[in-house]
Amino acid sequence: MKNLRMKMARMQLGMSQTELAQAVGVTRQTIGLIESGEFNPSIRLCVAICRALHTTLNDLFWEEEHGKDTL
Amino acid sequence: MEKTRYDERQESQLLRIESKGGAFAWWGLLAVILGQWVVFGSDFSRLAGELAVFLPLSVYLGVSSLLSGLRDRYWPATVRGKLLLALLFGLSAGGLNALAIALHPQRAWGRPLPMFLTLLISVFAFAFLALLCLEALWRRRRKALDEEREEE
Incomplete structure (x- = not known):
């Protein structure tokens, strides 16, 4: 599933994929694959991305299950 | 953790490649050993080279899996x-x-x-x-x- 929230957060800050990748210490391709939903990052990388984009894990990575209580 | 120039996606990609490479090597060696033994009638002294790689590889895989x-x-x-x-x-x-x-x-x-x-x-x-x-x-x-x- 594509992570459009991450892409939006990045674009709102005016960051390119390359800039975000440099900020969190990964390759641009990795950022692209996370945004396109083809790679599941570790919680450590998720936290680094959230810090770089000044947002939270909930905002970028949490997905509500429709019709079910979560947790 | 070892210092690496790769990020976690590249590392996991490399692990997948190495895993497939390892499986290919193991099954390939097994096929070569069985082929030489069955089809060409080689005795085990002629398979020493293959066995010298195949047996330690098998022991390594088995013991590592067991320990984990x-x-x-x-x-x-x-x-x-x-x-x-x-x-x-x-x-x-x-x-x-x-x-x-x-x-x-x-x-x-x-x-x-x-x-x-x-x-x-x-x-x-x-x-x-x-x-x-x-x-x-x-x-x-x-x-x-x-x-x-x-x-x-």
Whole structure:
């Protein structure tokens, strides 16, 4: 599933994929694959991305299950 | 953790490549060894090079899996599962040996049917006992790992 929230957060800050990748210490391709939903990052990388984009894990990575209580 | 120039996606990609490479090497060596033995009638002294890589590789894979508590990914850890697996080993060893004898009757390997039955029974019995021992070790190791994790 594509992570459009991450892409939006990045674009709102005016960051390119390359800039975000440099900020969190990964390759641009990795950022692209996370945004396109083809790679599941570790919680450590998720936290680094959230810090770089000044947002939270909930905002970028949490997905509500429709019709079910979560947790 | 070792210093690496790769990020976690590249590392996981590299691990997948290495894993496939390892599987290819293991199955490839097995096929080459069996092919030389059965089809070309080579004895084991001619397979020393392949065996020098294949046996340590197999021991490494087996011991590492055991130490990590990994054993039952595909095959169930039941008595029936072990009996079936041992039977499969016995049938493979007996069948391939019988085929090798049939293809190379000049080699002094005995007659196909008695050798088939001998290998079937002996490999089956050995494999079943080995699997029982390995499972006992695996259970002990898994218990130790579980207790270790609970203490943390």
